[in-house]
Amino acid sequence: MEIAPGAHHFPRLLTIERQRAVVDLCRALIDGAVPAYVPIVRGGGRMHVRMLCLGRHWNPRTYAYEATRSDFDGSAAPPLPPELHTLAAELAAHAGMTIDPDLCILNYYGADGRMGLHQDKDEGPRSIAAGIPVVSVSIGDTARFLFGGLKRRDPVQTLSLESGDVFVFGGPARLRYHGVSRITPATAPPELEMSGRFNLTFRQSDEACRASS
Secondary structure, eight states: OOEEEEEEEETOOOOOHHHHHHHHHHHHHHHSSSSBBBOOTSSBOOOOOOOEEEEEEEEOOOOOEEETTTTTTTTOOOOOOOHHHHHHHHHHHHHHHOOOEEEEEEEEEEEBBBEEHHHOOOSSSSHHTTTEEEEEEEEEEEEEEEEESTTTTTTOOOEEEETTEEEOOOGGGTOOOOEEEEEEETSSGGGGGGOOOEEEEEEHHHHHHHHHH
């Protein structure tokens, strides 16, 4: 379902079996040798998610990607697992788009999790100009997702992202504002045996664009 030019919502695209596999992988990553943490952004505010970056680390103080978590513990960002790279490319194809992701931000939302309206614009001018999409996968509790325009004060659409949903936005929608206003507890499929929400957003940086050109 195309909700705006370049923005596609695929309800429950992932089967429950694939969702379980993603949950198992997310749990292993988020509590692994380089665990997820609660970031502190410029100005000192704490985000309302636990974050783990794969491939390269997004620094919430500088809004730039880097090899290590210099804002937190100095650890190197874990690599992006091949199975997640393959998944992102497959899902982008459903929207008629291509991505060769080298970055994934894995966020865990608890019952009070949320994310303010923002643009994903730190992947670099080459990637953004090419309209390479962001591929977002939702697993677990339902999120109230906000999707706005190219300006912060533009009207905002609201939709529910349920477990197994995929949202892809690229091309003319690449820099649209978006966020999560709340999580609905106890809405995850019982087969997943989880509470809260995992959200994986895959991106392709300028470095990956140069490597593939």
